[in-house]
Amino acid sequence: MFRIATKNVLVTWILSLITLFLIGCGQGAPTELTKVSIALDWFPWANHSGLYVAQDKGYFAEEGLDVNIYVPGDPSTVLQTVAAGRDDFGISYQPELLIARDKGVGVVSIMAMVQHPLNSVMSLKESGIAQPKDLKGKKVGSPGLPSDDALIDTMLRHQGLTIDDVEMVNVGYDLVPALISKNVDAIVGAYWVHESISATNQGFELNIMRMEENGVPDFYELVIVASESKISDDPEVVQKFVNGVTKGYKDAMSDPLGAVALLKRLKPEIDLEIENPGVKLLAPLWSTPNGAFGWQEESKWEGFTEWMVESDRLGCDSVNTCNVSSAYDNSFVEKAN
Amino acid sequence: MGFKNKMLNSVNWIFPVCILVSLVIVWEVLVRVVNVPSWQLPPPSAILDELIASKDLLLAHTLVTLKEIGVGFSVALVTGLTLAAGIAYSRILERSVYPIIIASQTIPIIAIAPLLLIWVGYGLTPKVIIVALICFYPIAVNTVDGLKSIDPDMISMFRTLGASRFQVFARLQVPNSLPFMFSGIKIGISVSVIAAVIGEWVGGSEGLGYLITYSQPLFLTARVFAAIFLLSVMGVLLFVLGVWIEHLTMPWYFNAKRSNAMEIL
Amino acid sequence: MAAPPKINVKCLNKTYPINGKSEGILEDIDFFVRQGEFVSIIGASGCGKSTFLNILAGLEPHDSGLIEFDGISADARLGKVGYMQQKDLLLPWRTVLDNAILGLQITGVARKRARIDALDLIHQFGLLGFENQYPHALSGGMRQRAAFLRTMLLDQSIILLDEPFGALDALTKLNMQEWLMDVCLNMNKTAVLVTHDIDEAILLSDRVYLLTSRPGRNALILDVELERPRNYGMVTGTMFAELKKQLMHPLWDQIGAG
Numbered sequence: 128m129f130r131i132a133t134k135n136v137l138v139t140w141i142l143s144l145i146t147l148f149l150i151g152c153g154q155g156a157p158t159e160l161t162k163v164s165i166a167l168d169w170f171p172w173a174n175h176s177g178l179y180v181a182q183d184k185g186y187f188a189e190e191g192l193d194v195n196i197y198v199p200g201d202p203s204t205v206l207q208t209v210a211a212g213r214d215d216f217g218i219s220y221q222p223e224l225l226i227a228r229d230k231g232v233g234v235v236s237i238m239a240m241v242q243h244p245l246n247s248v249m250s251l252k253e254s255g256i257a258q259p260k261d262l263k264g265k266k267v268g269s270p271g272l273p274s275d276d277a278l279i280d281t282m283l284r285h286q287g288l289t290i291d292d293v294e295m296v297n298v299g300y301d302l303v304p305a306l307i308s309k310n311v312d313a314i315v316g317a318y319w320v321h322e323s324i325s326a327t328n329q330g331f332e333l334n335i336m337r338m339e340e341n342g343v344p345d346f347y348e349l350v351i352v353a354s355e356s357k358i359s360d361d362p363e364v365v366q367k368f369v370n371g372v373t374k375g376y377k378d379a380m381s382d383p384l385g386a387v388a389l390l391k392r393l394k395p396e397i398d399l400e401i402e403n404p405g406v407k408l409l410a411p412l413w414s415t416p417n418g419a420f421g422w423q424e425e426s427k428w429e430g431f432t433e434w435m436v437e438s439d440r441l442g443c444d445s446v447n448t449c450n451v452s453s454a455y456d457n458s459f460v461e462k463a464n
Numbered sequence: 465m466g467f468k469n470k471m472l473n474s475v476n477w478i479f480p481v482c483i484l485v486s487l488v489i490v491w492e493v494l495v496r497v498v499n500v501p502s503w504q505l506p507p508p509s510a511i512l513d514e515l516i517a518s519k520d521l522l523l524a525h526t527l528v529t530l531k532e533i534g535v536g537f538s539v540a541l542v543t544g545l546t547l548a549a550g551i552a553y554s555r556i557l558e559r560s561v562y563p564i565i566i567a568s569q570t571i572p573i574i575a576i577a578p579l580l581l582i583w584v585g586y587g588l589t590p591k592v593i594i595v596a597l598i599c600f601y602p603i604a605v606n607t608v609d610g611l612k613s614i615d616p617d618m619i620s621m622f623r624t625l626g627a628s629r630f631q632v633f634a635r636l637q638v639p640n641s642l643p644f645m646f647s648g649i650k651i652g653i654s655v656s657v658i659a660a661v662i663g664e665w666v667g668g669s670e671g672l673g674y675l676i677t678y679s680q681p682l683f684l685t686a687r688v689f690a691a692i693f694l695l696s697v698m699g700v701l702l703f704v705l706g707v708w709i710e711h712l713t714m715p716w717y718f719n720a721k722r723s724n725a726m727e728i729l
Numbered sequence: 730m731a732a733p734p735k736i737n738v739k740c741l742n743k744t745y746p747i748n749g750k751s752e753g754i755l756e757d758i759d760f761f762v763r764q765g766e767f768v769s770i771i772g773a774s775g776c777g778k779s780t781f782l783n784i785l786a787g788l789e790p791h792d793s794g795l796i797e798f799d800g801i802s803a804d805a806r807l808g809k810v811g812y813m814q815q816k817d818l819l820l821p822w823r824t825v826l827d828n829a830i831l832g833l834q835i836t837g838v839a840r841k842r843a844r845i846d847a848l849d850l851i852h853q854f855g856l857l858g859f860e861n862q863y864p865h866a867l868s869g870g871m872r873q874r875a876a877f878l879r880t881m882l883l884d885q886s887i888i889l890l891d892e893p894f895g896a897l898d899a900l901t902k903l904n905m906q907e908w909l910m911d912v913c914l915n916m917n918k919t920a921v922l923v924t925h926d927i928d929e930a931i932l933l934s935d936r937v938y939l940l941t942s943r944p945g946r947n948a949l950i951l952d953v954e955l956e957r958p959r960n961y962g963m964v965t966g967t968m969f970a971e972l973k974k975q976l977m978h979p980l981w982d983q984i985g986a987g
Contacts (some may be wrong), residue, residue, distance in 0.1 A: 186556055203681050211504060223681055230503050230683040271667075271674065296586050297669040301578040308582050528908020621818045623881065624786050624830040635831070639822045716822050716863045 134426035160193035161364060166205045166347060167198050168218040171394040172321060173406040174240060175218075176386035177413075177420075179393050189374075190367035204271075210234050210354050216368060221431055222274045222440070223348050228454055229441045236455040238369060238421030239347035240376075240413050242337040245318035246348060248279060251306065252332040257315055259341055260286040262293045268311035271297035276317040277438050279344055285342025305338025307331055312351075318348075320408040324401045344430040347423065350455075360457065369421070369459040376413055376420045383410040419464040423455045467711035505688040511693065512688040519570070522675075526694050528715060529671040530662040532588065532701070535594025540652055545645070550592030551604075552611035553633055562608075569601050577666035590662030591671075598659035610644025611637045643717055646710040652680035653706045657699040733800030734761040735887060735919040736785070741794035743780060745858050745925035753944030754780050757965070758794070760938060760947075762919055763885075767910075769922045771976070772940035772948070778923040781945070782889045785921065798887070811888035811918075815895045815934045817876040819864040825875050826860040832883040847882060853912070854878045870901040874908075881916060888913075890922045894929070903961055907931060910959060928964055928982070931972050939976060941981050949979055967970075 167175060169288045178196055183188050187194045199205060205217035206227045218240065227234055248267075250256035256265065269275040280290035298305040302314040303322050307329065319325065319335045326333055339345040351372070353365055380385035383406040391397055415422040430450045435441050443449035488508045495507040496498075500509060515522065547565060551558045558578045573594060580590045601724055614637060622632050664673030679687045738760040744751045749842040754777040762768045770778050785796070786809030796803050803809075819828045829851075830843035838846075849859055854874045864872055873893060880888060890909075894902045910933060913920050924930050930937045931953055940947040953972060955963055963969050 158535055178704060188484075207504070226681070227503075227683055231501060232503055232683060260664050271677060272668065273665040294667065297667055297674065298581065298586060299578060299665075301581065301667075304578070305586075308581065472971055615818075617814065617816055618784075619821075621812070621814065622835070623788060623807060624810065624812040625835045625879075627835045630833055635835070636820070639820065642822070670950055714822070716865070719863065719865045722865075 131208040137342070140314065160188060160191055161367075162193045163215040163364060163368060164195040165199065165216040165351070165368075166208055166218070167196065167200055168205065168220070170198055170388060171397060173383075173387055173390070173402045173409055174197060174349065175396045176383075176390045176406065177242045177376035177379040178372065179375075179390050180386050181371045183389055184375070184378065185376040186378075187368075187371040189373045192364070192371060194368070194371070206232060206234050206352065209291060209352055209357075211355065212292065212356070215357060215364070217352050217354065218349055219352050220348070221274055221428075222435060223278070225432060225435055225441060225449070225454060229443060230241065234352045235355055235358060235453070236347075236350040236423065237358075237365065237459050238351040238355050238372065238454075239349075239350040239415075239423045240351060240421065241409070242415060243412050244336060244343070244346055244348050244412055245320055245409075245412075246275070246278060246316060247323075248282065248313055248315045248320040248336040248341075249306065249317055249319070249323060250313040250334045250336075251309075252313055252334050253333075257334045257336075258286065259283050259336060260394060262290055262313055263288055264292065264294075265312035266294045266296050266310075268296050268298035268302055268314040270300050270302065270316045272316070273440075277435075279315045279346055281343050281434070281438060282336065282338065282341040291387065291429050311417060318413075320405045321401060324404050325398075344434050345427060347427065350423075351421070362459075365461060366459050370463045373420050373460070373463040380410055380413055380420070383407060419460050421460045421463075423457055423460075425452070428452075428455055467708055479580045486576035503683040503685050506689055510686040511669060511689045514684075514690045515693070518687060518690070522672075522690060522694060524669060525672050525675045525691070526698070529657075529660050529664070529673065529695070530664060530698065532591040532595060532671065533656045533698075535588065536660065536663075537652065537656045538591040539592060539596040540599035540603060540656075541649070544600040544648070544652070545607060546602070547604045548611060548641075548645075549633075549638075551608050565601065565604060568597065573598070574664055574666070579669045581644025586667050586669075590666075591660060591668060591697070594661040594663035594666075598662075599652040599656050602655070603645070603648040605670055606651070607641055607645040610641025613625055613644070615639055627689060643713050646706070646714070650703060650710070653702045656702065657695055661695065732764065733797070735764045735766070735799060736760070736762040736921070737795070737797040737800070738785075741784070742792045743777065743789075744792055745868065752862075755784075755791075756944040756946045758940075758947060762921060762936075764919055765917060766934045766935045767913060767922070767933055768919045768938065769924060770936040770940060771924060771927060771930050771980070772945060773980070774925075776940045776942050777945035778940060779891055781940075782812070782891050782921065782923055785887075786810050786889055788812075790814065796916045809885060809887075811883060813877060813880050813888060813890045813893045815892045817864070817869075817872040818820060819872055819875055819879075821864055824861045824863060825856055825867065827876055828864065829878040829882060832879050836883065843882075847878065849886040850878055853915075854881075857880070868901075869897050870905060872892070873897065873905065875910070877909075881918075883910065884916075886917075887919050889922070889926040890920060892924050893922075895925070902929075905962065909920045909933065914958070925975055927976055931969060931976070932959055932961070932964060937976065939979060947985070951975055951977070954982040 135375065162329040165178065171179070175196070181197060182194055186261055199208065205214070205219050206223060208214040210227070210232045221236070224234060224236055224285065248259065256262060262283065269279070276290060283289055283292060296311055298311060298314070302317045303326050306314045307326060319337065323335060342430050358365055384403060387399070387402045387406050389401055390402070413420060428451050429446050432441070432446050432449050436444060436446070436449065441449060492507045492509060495505055547561060550564055577590070577594060580593055584590050584593065616634060619632060622636055627635070660671065661673030664671040665677055668674045672695050676688050676691050679691070735955060738758060741755055743755040743759070744753050746752070758781065758978060770781065772778055780789065784791045785806070787810065794877065798806065817820040820831065823831070826847055828841065828944065830846040833843035833846065834840060848860065851860055854877060856871060856875060864875070867875065868973050897905060906929060916984065922930065922933060934953050937951040937953060938947065939951070941948045951972065955968060
């Protein structure tokens, strides 16, 4: 009797395996979507909602794409993985892009997600630090990245100081806890549409010093990048991607809270207490003068590159030698609108 | 063979050096032939250039990391040995403390490090705590094993000499545990380097780990590799230091009979 | 009436719980040794000889029976009786000299003083020139002598020896046996030896106790009336053979029976 039971178990087991195998194969075969990936800049937050809308509502599928939206283990490697071909697209930053191109990394910005800086200097209202010059002799917490040092240095120079007049402290990515616990007097590297809200939600009032109001040229906080080789070898896929993203963000702009609700459904770990108020502040920064989501102005690129050259952050010495016009590409956004 | 003889004997050096040199040559040639961009994988020649060009910068950061390791490991040593002694001496301590020690290693450092920064601030202290936390464990566990692995006949012999519990501990268990303790110390030294780097990654403004994080977004990959190289050298030298101290402390252990027996194997 | 015996044991019993049952190891043992005597205990393996020594040394408790030293109840005897085991048990991290002084240090003698006391006996124990060597550099016989020195330095009047020469080769053993007799005589020790070696027992002892197989009981007590000082040549003599025969027969019976 035991032998018969074993035989039955064995047969059932083999049949199940075969079935699963067929199902598995079945999943892959019929759908002819092109798989692409986009590496995010950080964990999912309100700014990514348009991407998730495009994925969930089928805008990417309409374009024939199956987009893998994921968070890389180390956000500082996005430009490298895109340039090396490991990722098709990535979300990165204007200064980092220019530095990479300066070092010969072939990446190009194809869309500007956020049209103005989100990075800002923040302090507790009770500290009385309301302007950059109030930071003299104080401790400023940062994520320990070169970009933030350069930005705060410019803000200080705008009011007659330099970065040497403050004590920079590397607090990693936990900027708000460092500020709230008063381990530092101010922080740089936090977004005024996100981290600031988490602070105010906990009952702390903040002073926020915006970059573009303090001597830093207006720049695009977050851009979507692709590699030069991808653009030349596979422009149709890039176009399809941009089309899908455009539809997603147009949707999100018309109903920001709805987009966040969709994001919450797909990514339950996000905190609505931050993202809902945050997206209300953020959504206006998605819109462009000509209505085409992701549009990039030549003047903004040139102005920012000049700033980087002046603060000695690039090897090339002028807007021309830096070949700024190759750093960004509006053609895909143009065709998507 | 004595430690010094072993170190100076060229036979022991030739193999690892030859392998390393071959690897370096293969690396240099491959990178050039395949035309890998320097920001992705720099050739060894670029790394050497960087080591020379930025030697002051690298030295400054190396000393910081070294300090973190030095202080952190010392704390680990004291903590580990004290805990081991307590656990071996007292049943109650063993039952209450040992499980906690094991649990301490399951806490992901990445999770508590930010909390640590908030509790103790940003400076040397959080790094020392992280190094100590990671390094005390192999020292403690190995030393406990050593303290407990006594020949029961030895204990009887001590009793017949009229020894008290403490005398058995001090004159028998402790010296007997030295080889085990050094095993633990050598393991601890090996992981101390990466422990210091982890501490710097989470919140540091100096040190080779910090330098690596800072140089990556700037695509200074040669500098990143130079820092990694220095960390490796640091690790190896610290290990050799540990072995040297081991030989100094236990000359009776490294005797001709033992090494001859091992040679035959 | 003469002075009470150095060691006096009456009706000693010892059991071990083995697999839940209480096994008898020693049963109704009577045993005595006079001051300055050398007594051996022989018997088949497992007859409890080593356990008996452990009990005399105070390492293990006995279930019932009398144990007296110099006529006084010997309850606190642990540490008061010298014990030489088959393994030399020298500490590998100490030199020969420092191993020798271990017992003295435990009783509280300062290291410097203890070393001086030990050095006085180094020659007699055949360890001259090896004081600062580690045990691993010594031969088996020398290590055993170093262990002896450790025991002797405590100047305990009773020493127990549990097959101390069992691990040595035949020639070294002969040397050690003659040397042991010398030392015991010079230092006025009262000795109890446990051994498998019948020749050794007869050669060294004034009296030999034969125990039965487990549970060990007194089987035979043999007085050895060979004159002292003894030498190895006596082993081939007729009187020796006669004594040996008296021990062999019951021993053979036990091995056959057990």
